[in-house]
Amino acid sequence: MFVSVTSAVRRGLWIGLIAVEVVAFSCAAAFAQAGPLPSWNDGPVKTSIVDFVARVSGGADFVPPAERIAVFDNDGTLWCEQPVYFQVAFAFDRIKAMAAQHPEWKTTQPFKAVLDKDMKALAASGEKGLLQILATTHAGMATDEFSKAVGEWTATARHPRFNRPYTELVYQPMLELLAYLRANGFKTFIVSGGGVEFMRPWTEKTYGIPPEQVVGSSGVVKFEINAAGQPELLKLAKVEFVDDGPGKPAGINRFIGRRPIVAFGNSDGDLQMLQWTAAGPGARFLGIVHHTDAQREYAYDRQSKIGKLDKAWDEAVQRGWTVVDMAKDWKTVFAFERGSTGASQ
Amino acid sequence: MFVSVTSAVRRGLWIGLIAVEVVAFSCAAAFAQAGPLPSWNDGPVKTSIVDFVARVSGGADFVPPAERIAVFDNDGTLWCEQPVYFQVAFAFDRIKAMAAQHPEWKTTQPFKAVLDKDMKALAASGEKGLLQILATTHAGMATDEFSKAVGEWTATARHPRFNRPYTELVYQPMLELLAYLRANGFKTFIVSGGGVEFMRPWTEKTYGIPPEQVVGSSGVVKFEINAAGQPELLKLAKVEFVDDGPGKPAGINRFIGRRPIVAFGNSDGDLQMLQWTAAGPGARFLGIVHHTDAQREYAYDRQSKIGKLDKAWDEAVQRGWTVVDMAKDWKTVFAFERGSTGASQ
Numbered sequence: 080m081f082v083s084v085t086s087a088v089r090r091g092l093w094i095g096l097i098a099v100e101v102v103a104f105s106c107a108a109a110f111a112q113a114g115p116l117p118s119w120n121d122g123p124v125k126t127s128i129v130d131f132v133a134r135v136s137g138g139a140d141f142v143p144p145a146e147r148i149a150v151f152d153n154d155g156t157l158w159c160e161q162p163v164y165f166q167v168a169f170a171f172d173r174i175k176a177m178a179a180q181h182p183e184w185k186t187t188q189p190f191k192a193v194l195d196k197d198m199k200a201l202a203a204s205g206e207k208g209l210l211q212i213l214a215t216t217h218a219g220m221a222t223d224e225f226s227k228a229v230g231e232w233t234a235t236a237r238h239p240r241f242n243r244p245y246t247e248l249v250y251q252p253m254l255e256l257l258a259y260l261r262a263n264g265f266k267t268f269i270v271s272g273g274g275v276e277f278m279r280p281w282t283e284k285t286y287g288i289p290p291e292q293v294v295g296s297s298g299v300v301k302f303e304i305n306a307a308g309q310p311e312l313l314k315l316a317k318v319e320f321v322d323d324g325p326g327k328p329a330g331i332n333r334f335i336g337r338r339p340i341v342a343f344g345n346s347d348g349d350l351q352m353l354q355w356t357a358a359g360p361g362a363r364f365l366g367i368v369h370h371t372d373a374q375r376e377y378a379y380d381r382q383s384k385i386g387k388l389d390k391a392w393d394e395a396v397q398r399g400w401t402v403v404d405m406a407k408d409w410k411t412v413f414a415f416e417r418g419s420t421g422a423s424q
Numbered sequence: 425m426f427v428s429v430t431s432a433v434r435r436g437l438w439i440g441l442i443a444v445e446v447v448a449f450s451c452a453a454a455f456a457q458a459g460p461l462p463s464w465n466d467g468p469v470k471t472s473i474v475d476f477v478a479r480v481s482g483g484a485d486f487v488p489p490a491e492r493i494a495v496f497d498n499d500g501t502l503w504c505e506q507p508v509y510f511q512v513a514f515a516f517d518r519i520k521a522m523a524a525q526h527p528e529w530k531t532t533q534p535f536k537a538v539l540d541k542d543m544k545a546l547a548a549s550g551e552k553g554l555l556q557i558l559a560t561t562h563a564g565m566a567t568d569e570f571s572k573a574v575g576e577w578t579a580t581a582r583h584p585r586f587n588r589p590y591t592e593l594v595y596q597p598m599l600e601l602l603a604y605l606r607a608n609g610f611k612t613f614i615v616s617g618g619g620v621e622f623m624r625p626w627t628e629k630t631y632g633i634p635p636e637q638v639v640g641s642s643g644v645v646k647f648e649i650n651a652a653g654q655p656e657l658l659k660l661a662k663v664e665f666v667d668d669g670p671g672k673p674a675g676i677n678r679f680i681g682r683r684p685i686v687a688f689g690n691s692d693g694d695l696q697m698l699q700w701t702a703a704g705p706g707a708r709f710l711g712i713v714h715h716t717d718a719q720r721e722y723a724y725d726r727q728s729k730i731g732k733l734d735k736a737w738d739e740a741v742q743r744g745w746t747v748v749d750m751a752k753d754w755k756t757v758f759a760f761e762r763g764s765t766g767a768s769q
Contacts, residue, residue: 290681336635
């Protein structure tokens with residue numbers, strides 16, 4: 080069963096990729112007219128990016144292409160992370176989708192809280208409750224089945240404020256930055272605290288970043304031959320690696336094995352990744368997305384529960400890292416603002 | 425200190441890479457004259473490889489380039505693994521190199537056994553002794569320092585039988601196969617039970633496989649700011665992940681996130697990787713290197729302590745996987761047989 084589903088997903092992905100390539104080609108044509116990074120306002124931030132890329136790709140600080148590694152946090156850096164991390168939204172939606180097969184959840188916490196949208200009861204269930212929800216929605220199934228569930232969710236779920244698929248809540252200027260770096264010989268990676276298997280089903284289509292360039296948190300998987308005689312990887316309810324904070328340079332070391340020369344984040348969870356990247360020899364680019372635009376997106380920093388930017392902010396100021404002011408530096412935040420048809424790119 | 429060393433290593437690597445590219449260019453010219461896989465004898469094995477590549481890269485079983493993932497075991501598949509795994513040889517050589525700073529090792533097991541080349545005493549120290557040697561040589565230092573030690577070893581150590589640097593003990597036909605696959609749009613990965621940080625310093629120069637395409641076993645690393653105020657990753661004496669047997673498909677899932685269409689191994693430790701690859705939809709190529717050549721290399725299979733090929737052999741026969749008979753299918757095993765100057769490619 081999984082085989083045919085996987086096959087269909089693969090075909091679907093391929094058709095999607097062709098579509099993306101057509102779009103990318105059109106974008107490239109647009110670039111040619113408008114210059115790189117058309118959704119970035121002119122100013123010191125945009126200039127610092129363009130200057131850095133010129134310096135390392137042929138200028139004074141030349142870096143061999145193989146070493147042009149650029150790493151990006153995902154939540155709050157490439158896509159929106161409010162009002163809750165999208166992976167949490169996915170988990171809640173999964174609980175709702177699975178509820179029909181679990182009538183006992185109507186009276187059992189923390190599931191009842193999710194089904195009733197009772198945030199107070201959910202908060203009362205604490206970390207234990209959240210872990211229970213994550214285990215229920217992220218484990219006890221084969222990797223192929225989980226991947227399919229993520230694909231269904233990204234195709235159908237809508238963001239509560241923007242009423243768009245979550246994969247449209249990606250920042251248009253960052254899509255342009257990813258493409259611009261790749262056009263200049265960079266290899267772009269995601270290094271996220273999010274689950275690696277939650278991201279991989281859509282990162283290639285959405286960001287042009289293939290699964291093997293996605294680094295994230297993971298649970299243990301167990302190889303087994305299933306009842307149908309097919310090998311499968313079963314997702315266990317056991318955390319294997321948390322790719323956040325000091326885990327990010329560890330994750331970079333494990334997955335990439337080479338120190339990046341570009342790192343972009345938006346919160347204290349990215350501090351060590353930025354420090355690790357900054358400490359290498361030669362030219363470096365360190366960037367922070369500062370959420371300053373309550374009108375087009377959200378405004379938050381030092382005190383935010385999600386995406387807290389406190390220590391990393393101080394270090395950025397002290398070391399002169401590039402801080403992107405969303406309200407000021409971005410002409411467009413989301414592609415759909417420009418009357419796009421809503422196709423995720 | 426590490427920074428300048430790293431910088432020098434980086435420069436050295438880059439010069440090396442240019443050299444490799446020049447060699448690769450010459451090889452490409454040679455290919456044009458001799459056809460692909462010149463070190464493979466004509467026969468059903470070579471034909472099965474060439475036919476498969478033709479079918480998936482433009483023929484009846486077309487696979488989009490992004491999905492052309494090929495995974496290779498390392499020890500015994502890409503390079504020699506006798507008379508001991510080369511990483512074990514590295515560990516023993518490290519003990520000898522570190523002995524001057526540890527006079528107590530002259531009387532302490534298992535170190536005394538390594539220094540005295542007393543294999544009986546070493547065997548008596550058991551798994552605990554081996555783990556102690558691995559911990560001493562692979563942990564308690566920064567990742568940069570370990571990488572430097574590996575680089576020094578590959579530059580100076582010699583294989584006991586062939587009296588060549590270990591990185592010359594790579595199989596010439598497999599180098600050609602890697603290059604041939606890449607020339608046909610494949611992305612080549614190593615998926616080895618060996619330590620990922622032991623392989624990465626030399627895989628790019630030796631195989632053309634960059635660090636981010638090397639999957640292997642790993643220990644826990646800890647991010648810290650060292651006494652000099654520099655961020656570093658400290659290698660701890662704690663196993664994090666064993667990329668062997670059922671760990672190989674788990675490693676593929678974690679690092680690559682996409683099921684390969686080509687897998688090559690040589691021992692029972694590769695069985696689950698081969699099964700996992702074989703179980704995907706569409707065309708697949710499963711290969712096993714069978715060590716049948718005692719004269720040019722080593723001959724071993726079912727009963728071998730290192731590289732035991734027993735269950736995987738039975739499954740290969742039953743399922744019709746391609747078994748490479750080294751003595752019969754390979755015109756050349758090592759490049760230096762042909763009077764090469766000994767530069768590792």
